[in-house]
Amino acid sequence: MAYHRFDAVIVGAGGAGLMAAIQLAGKANIAVVSKLYPPRSHTGAAQGGISAALGNTEEDHWRWHMFDTVKGGDYLVDQDAAEVLAREAIDAVLELEHMGLPFNRTPDGRIDQRRFGGHTRNYGEGPVRRACFAADRTGHMIIQTLYQQGIKHHVNFFDEHFLVDILFTEDGVCCGCVTRDLKSGEFHTLHAKAVLIATGGFGRCFKITSNAMAGTGDGVAIAYRRGVPLMDMEFYQFHPTGLYKLGILLSEAARGEGGILRNSTGEAFAARYAPTLKDLAPRDMVSRFIYQEVKEGRGIDGKDYVHLDLSHLPPEVIDAKLPDVTDFARTYLGVEPKTEPVPIQPTAHYAMGGIPTDINGRVIRDPEATPIPGFYSAGESACVSVHGANRLGTNSLVDLVVFGRRAGRHMLDHIQKAELAPLPNDPEFTARAEVAALLDRQKGERAADIRSAMQVVMMDKVSVVRDGTGMAEAKETIRDLRRAYGNLAIQDRGQTFNTDLMEALELGYMLDCAETIVAGAIAREESRGAHYRTDFEKRDDQNWLAHTMVYKTSGGLEMRKKPVVITEFEPKERKY
Amino acid sequence: MEVTLRIKRYNPDSDVKPVYKEYLVDVEPTDRVLDALNQIKWYQDGTLTYRRSCAHGICGSDAMRINGRNRLACKVLMNELGKKVTIEPLMGFAVVKDMVVDMDQFFEGYKSVKPYLIADDAPSAGERRQSPAERARYDDTTKCILCAACTTACPITWTNAEFVGPAAIVNAHRFIFDSRDQGSTERLRILNTRSGVWRCRTIFNCTDACPRGIQITNAIEEVKRALLFERVS
Numbered sequence: 001m002a003y004h005r006f007d008a009v010i011v012g013a014g015g016a017g018l019m020a021a022i023q024l025a026g027k028a029n030i031a032v033v034s035k036l037y038p039p040r041s042h043t044g045a046a047q048g049g050i051s052a053a054l055g056n057t058e059e060d061h062w063r064w065h066m067f068d069t070v071k072g073g074d075y076l077v078d079q080d081a082a083e084v085l086a087r088e089a090i091d092a093v094l095e096l097e098h099m100g101l102p103f104n105r106t107p108d109g110r111i112d113q114r115r116f117g118g119h120t121r122n123y124g125e126g127p128v129r130r131a132c133f134a135a136d137r138t139g140h141m142i143i144q145t146l147y148q149q150g151i152k153h154h155v156n157f158f159d160e161h162f163l164v165d166i167l168f169t170e171d172g173v174c175c176g177c178v179t180r181d182l183k184s185g186e187f188h189t190l191h192a193k194a195v196l197i198a199t200g201g202f203g204r205c206f207k208i209t210s211n212a213m214a215g216t217g218d219g220v221a222i223a224y225r226r227g228v229p230l231m232d233m234e235f236y237q238f239h240p241t242g243l244y245k246l247g248i249l250l251s252e253a254a255r256g257e258g259g260i261l262r263n264s265t266g267e268a269f270a271a272r273y274a275p276t277l278k279d280l281a282p283r284d285m286v287s288r289f290i291y292q293e294v295k296e297g298r299g300i301d302g303k304d305y306v307h308l309d310l311s312h313l314p315p316e317v318i319d320a321k322l323p324d325v326t327d328f329a330r331t332y333l334g335v336e337p338k339t340e341p342v343p344i345q346p347t348a349h350y351a352m353g354g355i356p357t358d359i360n361g362r363v364i365r366d367p368e369a370t371p372i373p374g375f376y377s378a379g380e381s382a383c384v385s386v387h388g389a390n391r392l393g394t395n396s397l398v399d400l401v402v403f404g405r406r407a408g409r410h411m412l413d414h415i416q417k418a419e420l421a422p423l424p425n426d427p428e429f430t431a432r433a434e435v436a437a438l439l440d441r442q443k444g445e446r447a448a449d450i451r452s453a454m455q456v457v458m459m460d461k462v463s464v465v466r467d468g469t470g471m472a473e474a475k476e477t478i479r480d481l482r483r484a485y486g487n488l489a490i491q492d493r494g495q496t497f498n499t500d501l502m503e504a505l506e507l508g509y510m511l512d513c514a515e516t517i518v519a520g521a522i523a524r525e526e527s528r529g530a531h532y533r534t535d536f537e538k539r540d541d542q543n544w545l546a547h548t549m550v551y552k553t554s555g556g557l558e559m560r561k562k563p564v565v566i567t568e569f570e571p572k573e574r575k576y
Numbered sequence: 577m578e579v580t581l582r583i584k585r586y587n588p589d590s591d592v593k594p595v596y597k598e599y600l601v602d603v604e605p606t607d608r609v610l611d612a613l614n615q616i617k618w619y620q621d622g623t624l625t626y627r628r629s630c631a632h633g634i635c636g637s638d639a640m641r642i643n644g645r646n647r648l649a650c651k652v653l654m655n656e657l658g659k660k661v662t663i664e665p666l667m668g669f670a671v672v673k674d675m676v677v678d679m680d681q682f683f684e685g686y687k688s689v690k691p692y693l694i695a696d697d698a699p700s701a702g703e704r705r706q707s708p709a710e711r712a713r714y715d716d717t718t719k720c721i722l723c724a725a726c727t728t729a730c731p732i733t734w735t736n737a738e739f740v741g742p743a744a745i746v747n748a749h750r751f752i753f754d755s756r757d758q759g760s761t762e763r764l765r766i767l768n769t770r771s772g773v774w775r776c777r778t779i780f781n782c783t784d785a786c787p788r789g790i791q792i793t794n795a796i797e798e799v800k801r802a803l804l805f806e807r808v809s
Contacts, residue, residue: 036627037679039722040635097703100693100756102711102718109705134718140634141718148692183672212629248632328632331651332606448618491622494589497673500622 001187001428006031007415008194009177011163011219013038015139015400016379016407017198018146020361023408025153028415031190032155033179035162035214035502039147042200042212043400046139047325048253049131050096050397051119052089056110057129062086064121065130067569069395072118072282073352073388074529074539075571076232076547076564081384083567084359085395085402092401093132101145103134104321114321115256118282118392118576127280131394136251136324142397161188162502163218164431166195166226166375167424172365174375175421178431182502185495189427193415194374196407197223197355197363201380202513204506206348207452207459210242210249219381221509223355224516228363228372229549231383231562232353233513234520234531237391238464240286242347244305246332250325250344252393254310255279257321261290262307262341263298269306277576284390284530285576287346291464300343307341346464351513352391352530353520354383356549356562361407367549367562374418378407385547388564389529438504444489447504450481454507454514462518467534471522478514485511512552519557520548541571578602579654581612584664586671587623594671596662605655609642613649613663626675633787636723639666640675646725646785666728682724685740689748689766694759710755717750717795719788726782726792738771742782742792745773749795752808760808764799773799 006029010017013034024030034041053060065086070077097103097111104112113129121128134141150157158179164187165178176191199219203211224230240261241250255261260268261279273289274281281289294304310318310326315338318326326337335342355377356364362371363382379400386399457477461470485508492500526540527533546561579601586594599616610631617624626649627637633651641664642652654661669677698704720743727733727741748767751757767773773796782792802808 036629036635036637037683037722040629040637042630042635044721045630045632045634094703098698100695100751100754102714102754103703105706105708105711107708109707109710111703135715137634137719140721144718144720151687152690152692212635213631214629246632324634331633332608332653334606446619492625494587494623496587496589497625497676499625500617 001189003189003191004031005420006190006192008196008411009033009190009192010196010198011177012041012198012200012379012381013157014041014198014200014379015043015142015146015397016404017196018150019401019404020196020198020378020408020411021155022146022149022153023405024412025150025155027412030156031158032150033158033161033163033190035160035182037159038150038157039143041143042215044140044143045212045249046142046397047136047249047251048256049114049116049133049138049394050093050142051116051130051394052093052132052398053086053130054090054093054111054113054132056106057113060121060128060130062090064123064128065089065119067123068119069386069392070388070569071124071574072392073390074574075545076385076388076528078385078565079567079569080565081359081386085386085398088402089398092398092405096142096145096401099145099149101134101141103132114253115280116393117252117255117280117286118277119394127277131253131256133253135320136253136322139397163199163222164435164505166197166222167427168226169421169424173373173421175423176427178428180435182497185498187428187432189423191420191423193418193420194376194411196361196376196378196411197381198377198379198404199381201351202510203348205454205458205510205514205517206463207455208242208247208345209348210239210247211348216506217509217513218506219377220354221512223363224512224552227552228365229356229551229560230353230516231356231547231549232385232520233516233550234524234548235352235389235529236348236517237283237350237352237530238287238346239283239349240290240346241308241344243328243332244343244345247347248328248332249347249349250308250328250342251322252283254308254322254325257317258313259308259310261286262309263293264300265298269293274576281576282390282392287464288532290346305343305345308344309341310337311339311341348463350391350396351380352383352385352387352389354381357382357384359384359406360410361403362410367560374414374421376407376411378403389531435501438488438490438501439493441489444487445484447488447490447507450484450488451507451510454478454481454511458514458517462521465532465534466521468522471518475518475522478511478518482511482515516550519550519559523548523559545571577605579612580660581616582660582662583624585674587673603654605653607654609649609652609654609661610638612654625673634721636721639723639725640664641666646729648723648725648787651787666724668728668734679724681737682727682741682743685727685744686722686747688740689744689763690759691747691751693751693754693757694762695756696758704756706755713755714750714753716790717746719790720746720750721788723787725785725787729781729785731779731781732775732777736775739775740767740771742796745796745799746790746792749799752799752802764803767799768803773803
């Protein structure tokens with residue numbers, strides 16, 4: 001066992017984790033743990049932009065951004081958090097520029113901005129240019145810039161260490177975590193006054209996803225196992241434009257720059273559903289438009305996909321503003337977007353739900369928002385909630401930098417006041433037992449079979465369109481798969497870089513996430529944002545203008561409701 | 577279609593030296609090499625070890641030698657490769673296990689060129705101004721994903737562990753030619769040493785290997801010219 005003592009430990013080196021680390025660097029003794037190398041984190045795959053009401057190319061105001069965020073989230077957004085998001089986005093984007101982020105520029109040298117889904121001027125009048133961008137690799141530039149700052153500030157990185165446990169005292173104070181070094185197989189106990197979980201999402205629960213293979217919900221699932229509730233897990237975003245069959249993301253920026261969705265008759269169908277915003281309606285809606293077109297037989301060749309048409313855009317716009325995504329279409333589908341339509345279908349993209357936190361990144365344990373001392377989360381693993389029932393495009397990157405920064409600053413304050421809480425006895429016991437069981441079992445179930453069955457049932461029964469019967473099936477399947485997981489056998493029993501073992505642990509984390517997604521979706525008997533049920537087609541504010549909190553208890557799952565914070569914008573019907 | 581993958585295997589826990597093992601896989605022509613590796617790992621041999629994450633050429637995890645060339649396994653389709661495909665780890669770095677090589681030397685080279693903006697003139701309000709032309713000047717080298725395909729394709733790297741390598745120079749270039757940066761003198765001094773740009777023999781292996789299409793040799797030449805003429809332009 002290797003023991004380390006830090007003021008704070010950050011798990012996950014994507015945008016949120018690194019932004020928090022930069023606040024603490026040089027002022028506290030910290031460690032940043034990543035199961036990859038930090039610049040390989042999934043933040044780097046974000047394409048289109050990061051919104052902030054800079055007003056560089058046309059009039060804009062942060063309150064409009066706040067309103068769009070609330071409406072886009074189908075009024076399940078906590079409005080105090082949305083206000084922080086929209087207001088602080090401006091300063092956060094400027095801070096990124098000051099750190100060196102190479103944004104595209106306007107002719108007069110300011111940060112350039114473009115249109116994105118659901119972002120409007122004057123409370124919904126029409127699209128507004130709010131997304132700051134660096135070609136179509138904005139996330140790549142963010143992760144590179146933040147990693148560069150980490151190097152500049154001599155951040156202590158634990159590269160290729162994966163999280164196996166989060167440690168709490170008997171009184172429920174977070175006091176560290178346990179990691180396993182992939183290269184050596186050695187366990188490490190990181191004893192600290194504060195732990196930030198910034199481990200990202202869990203799109204790999206679904207068959208078709210834009211998410212990296214590392215997106216397996218590690219921190220979310222481990223927190224859940226240790227009694228921390230998960231919030232709004234039923235809200236999972238399907239991005240309308242994933243490359244057909246592959247799920248690789250084709251940025252909304254393609255439609256922001258003028259791209260149009262077409263069905264088998266060539267019709268630009270989005271205008272029929274959303275007359276004002278058309279193809280730039282929010283993602284949950286556009287994914288449902290595609291579902292409906294396919295269902296009514298207007299998918300291409302009668303199949304389950306439609307076309308994204310960019311052929312009318314000037315070739316120089318494609319080369320300058322959409323180079324990477326058009327390259328994906330060429331590489332993986334052999335399609336030339338300058339002249340041919342690109343086959344696309346909805347792809348599992350983003351978890352609106354996750355570990356519940358307050359606006360300072362502190363994890364809360366109950367509907368009364370009681371914080372868990374020393375325990376923080378930010379980014380996709382967290383649920384603040386600024387995305388509510390459906391996240392607007394670009395708001396994930398805003399979330400990372402705004403709430404990663406706030407969490408880092410609050411942690412700095414916390415570690416200056418708090419005592420180091422004692423570790424529990426034998427802190428590595430649970431983690432070692434779990435790993436030993438997997439390494440020792442000689443015969444059993446194959447991880448790939450369980451994983452594949454989970455991904456299929458989640459895609460078929462718990463994706464864009466849901467109903468009670470299908471989800472009951474999914475619940476049973478997941479329960480059976482969890483049982484099978486208890487008898488899982490791996491083939492690699494070595495200590496050195498054992499990714500067979502890592503993938504097995506990741507599968508366990510994903511099964512936990514899947515279980516809570518299904519539980520939340522069954523409980524919520526309404527349709528709201530990304531959660532659309534054919535057996536409850538209407539939004540029900542009377543009963544469901546509330547967050548769900550799901551707890552793992554010895555008697556099974558327990559579901560509680562948490563009220564939504566409403567400050568300025570009363571819930572209305574959502575039209576675009 | 578059926579394809580045989582001939583994979584160079586090495587596990588320090590059990591092997592004295594590397595051995596080639598063959599695996600038969602049934603793949604779609606449009607499958608990625610990564611899909612074929614996953615098929616082996618998940619259904620034939622769980623001990624097969626490689627890094628991977630995003631699976632679409634953005635994160636830089638899965639650079640390896642595919643039929644003798646450094647490429648990303650997630651960015652090469654099986655239909656480009658024929659019926660027998662040889663998979664080997666990157667050359668020049670110590671092998672940890674199978675396709676996993678020790679990246680320490682790579683990241684040390686990267687860090688040595690001070691790969692971060694050096695500037696103390698951030699305005700109190702608003703952004704620094706930069707014209708579209710100034711922004712375009714260093715666009716190509718911002719694309720780097722630190723996959724090491726270039727550095728491990730370079731014969732100088734294979735024989736000289738001191739050489740910072742093409743990737744580090746690419747990342748130095750990204751800042752040297754950024755109009756906002758004030759650290760060019762410092763970076764150019766670092767690259768003017770025995771382990772810096774003058775080791776480059778303009779072989780172009782790096783440019784051929786780059787999965788992001790960065791004109792690496794050109795970038796290195798621009799850094800050399802900046803040193804020769806003591807001027808960044």
